[in-house]
Amino acid sequence: MTFEEYKYAMLLHLETARDCEEVEKIVSHSIQKMQDKHLPASVITDYLRDLRHRLQELSPNDFDPIHWCNIRSAIIYLKNYL
Numbered sequence: 001m002t003f004e005e006y007k008y009a010m011l012l013h014l015e016t017a018r019d020c021e022e023v024e025k026i027v028s029h030s031i032q033k034m035q036d037k038h039l040p041a042s043v044i045t046d047y048l049r050d051l052r053h054r055l056q057e058l059s060p061n062d063f064d065p066i067h068w069c070n071i072r073s074a075i076i077y078l079k080n081y082l
Contacts, residue, residue, distance in 0.1 A: 006030075006047075007054055014070040023073040031081070045082060054076040 014028045034044045055075050060068045 015067050015072055017070045020073045023070050024077050026078050027074055
């Protein structure tokens, strides 16, 4: 899966989240899937850091308020994870 495909999939999942707790579960599940592929920790960290930066580049004008709140929650969770 390319980075753009991963980001798009993450956005689709975040769109369906009902609250911040579910956002954390989505992000945690994604991290677990990467770990299950036995990727080195440094690769996963770089990938997640890049994902966080790319999510930060998104504009609130492109999303409804709930979806934007979920994206912001994911960014905060990724900051705390890294």
